[in-house]
Amino acid sequence: MSHSDPNCIFCKIAEGKIPSRKVYEDEEMFAFHDINPWAPVHFLMIPKEHIVSIAHVEERHAAMLGRMMARVPQLAQQEGCVPYPDGGFRLVSNVGEHGGQEVHHLHFHVIGGPRPWKKG
Ligand code: AMP
Ligand code: ZN
Numbered sequence: 001m002s003h004s005d006p007n008c009i010f011c012k013i014a015e016g017k018i019p020s021r022k023v024y025e026d027e028e029m030f031a032f033h034d035i036n037p038w039a040p041v042h043f044l045m046i047p048k049e050h051i052v053s054i055a056h057v058e059e060r061h062a063a064m065l066g067r068m069m070a071r072v073p074q075l076a077q078q079e080g081c082v083p084y085p086d087g088g089f090r091l092v093s094n095v096g097e098h099g100g101q102e103v104h105h106l107h108f109h110v111i112g113g114p115r116p117w118k119k120g
Contacts, residue, residue, distance in 0.1 A: 003049040010105035014048045024075050028064050031075055031110075038120055040113025041079045041089065045072065051106040053095045072110055081112035088112065090120060 004011045012018040013032060020032035023043045034042040045068055051057060057065065076089045089112030094101040111120065 005050040005105070008050055008105050010044075010046050010103055010107060011050050014046060023079060024071070029068050029071070034109065037118075039111045039115075039117035041076065041081050042109065042111045043075070043079060045075070045108045045110060047106060052104050053099075053101060053106050054093050055095050056106070068108070072108070076110050076112055079110075079112075081110075082114075 004015065009018060013020045014030040023031035023033060024045075025031070028049070029045060029047055031043055031045045034044055047061070047064060047068065049061075049064075051061065072089075072091060073084075077083055081087050081089045089110055092109040092111065093107065094109075111117070
């Protein structure tokens with residue numbers, strides 16, 4: 001993958017250089033379980049391209065991001081979330097210092113399953 005940052009942990013996960021519990025993969029996105037889950041279901045969806053955050057998205061990313069969003073409900077259900085409206089999930093992307101972003105490769109948290117959760 002050409003748009004990769006050799007120092008980025010999520011680029012390494014998307015390339016299989018760091019192990020993860022994979023949820024889904026195709027040519028443009030990768031999804032894997034969060035190592036420190038807040039809830040019964042907690043996985044992350046990332047573009048394979050190294051994009052720093054949602055604040056760094058460009059027009060050329062729009063179709064890929066649309067495909068990622070369209071896949072969220074399917075993967076959430078596959079991983080154990082009950083469908084809307086009784087179940088559902090939370091979809092979160094942290095941006096920058098004030099947003100609480102720790103890993104600087106765009107990711108969407110998909111968090112769900114029966115409550116209580118550890119956080120949120
Ligand atoms: P944030 O940048 O605050 O949205 O959060 C980054 C998320 O990545 C946290 O929920 C971490 O638990 C998760 N995380 C960090 N390293 C790994 C890893 N190697 N595998 C899976 N999840 C990770
Ligand atoms: Zn990266």
